[in-house]
Amino acid sequence: MLTKWLAILLVGWVLRHGYFASQLGTPEFTKDSWLDILDAVIFSTNLEFPYVRNPAYGFSSDGSPQKRDTWRVHAVYATFAIAFASAICSSIIYSALVPAPDDSAVAEKEVSDTLELDGNEGQMVMLYQELSDDEPGLLCADHGPRTARTGRALRQDLEGGTYLVRFTDGEEPETGIFPLHQLNPDFSKDESDTMDQPCCSGWLHLEELETGGDRLLLFERRAQVLDAFRSLLCLQLPFLVWRLYFNSFQLDFVAWGGTTMLIGKNALWGLLDIVKILSCGRPDAVLCRCRPVEYLQKATNSKLGQVWVGPSGLVAFMVEIAGSLRAKRLQHREMKIQQHIEWLITESQKTKNHQLYATRLQEVQRELVVIQEKKQFTFP
Structure with missing residues (x-):
């Protein structure tokens, strides 16, 4: 058991922090593959569930003799094998087929992104000055x-x-x-x-998958849509159905809680896969004046996107979640205060009453110090 988890952690480290092949593609495609692999390994523990294993040996789940019934163990094993193999092969095929980036295009993109970022950051203050x-x-x-x-x-x-x-x-x-x-x-x-x-x-703009933009970006969009099909049909939907099925036989409260969180993970990722497919890889698709892809991606970046390793990970999950929520609130508040400081400095430069703005600036800076001290004593 220990060797299995160490191997999974090693594969996860490679997928989260690097490429299968150096300088090929982007890390966005493979960084979440480790989560599918971990989910598949956790799902494989259902093979040890008495309701699955005992009938294959001629026993019922409570140990009484019955006719051999192997369909459950074969179905669960096939589901695990397909999900695990498809998650591994997806990253391998992506790295094998991704086109090499054009150096000039990459340089132009980096400059464009930098100028756009600087413009957005400057616009927060400069927009008011120019009006x-x-x-x-x-x-x-x-x-x-x-x-x-x-x-x-x-x-x-x-x-x-x-x-x-x-x-x-x-x-x-x-x-x-x-x-x-x-x-x-x-x-x-x-x-x-x-x-x-x-x-x-x-x-459902299929032309987005056929033409437009850089060759690497077009390949990336196609790969994300195809991988969404793979994730939905080979992992999220089958795992969700099996876990709902097994959850009806679960009497252990701790195990039931862990399974319920995994059910929530499969439902959330399955919904994200459906949205990616329907939007053809476009993150700006609008439904009822909101962008579902952006909202769901923010949700997947929460604690549901950090599957725990081993049984004790559930305890660590519950301990960290409160501290993480507090840290996010403090970080958001710190950003607002820093923006407030920049605005006060800019406004004071455009007025004659500098002392009024200096007094308010000192008050806001004291608030920033308090927030930063709270962040230092927040776990994790």
């Missing part, structure tokens, strides 16, 4: 509990300190004048941009 008085200002919000309202704020005069806010949440009052200390900058995406999108778009 005139008759244009909507920086999107601001009060992040206090139960009082968060989003709107666009315009500085009243060169003295600073007060802002005219036009709220965008549709509630009353629609406008108001607020002092500096009641406003927090919000650099998240404006909700009005999402409302302008069509209710449903970007689905």
Whole structure:
């Protein structure tokens, strides 16, 4: 048993932190393959389940004699073998067929991504500087509990300190004048941009898999769709059905809890595979003015995407989940405070009342110190 888990950990380390072949493809395709392999190995323990094993030897699950019945053990073993082999072969075939990247295209892409990133980061502050008085200002919000309202704020005069806010949440009052200390900058995406999108778009566009863009990106999109078919038909759906079937015979509460979490994992990944197939690999497909691919990928990056190794891993999972949620909240709050500091510095440079902004800046910086201290004492 120990040798089996060590071998799986070694394969997982290779798939999570490297390529099968150096400088070929991208790590996004193979980084999650280790999760399918671990899931398949965990599923293989069902071969030891009395309801599966005993009938093959002529016994019922409680030990009484009966006619030999081998269909369960053969079906479970075939499901495991197909899932495990397909997960391994998927990464091997990908590495064998992926086209070599064009150096010039890669360099151009890296420069483009860098400029786009710098532009987005600068836009958070520079967007307000470049606007005139008759244009909507920086999107601001009060992040206090139960009082968060989003709107666009315009500085009243060169003295600073007060802002005219036009709220965008549709509630009353629609406008108001607020002092500096009641406003927090919000650099998240404006909700009005999402409302302008069509209710449903970007689905079943098969031409996305035939033409368009760089050869490597086109291959990557096709590979993701085909791998979604493999994951859905060979692993997620069969494992989900078998685990629901075996869960009806489960009386051990601890084992039932672990199986239930694996059922949730198979359901979530299966839904993500279906969305990838229907969107033809497009992450910007819209349904009811939201993007299901992005939301589901965020969910798969949660603790469900970290299958535990061995029986004691379930305990570690429960211990870490509370600390992880707290760490994410603190990290999000730290990012908001840092954005607030940048906004105050920029605003102080455009007004005459520098002391007012300096006082508020010191208050926000003290909040940042408190958040950073809390992060140091947060597990994990």
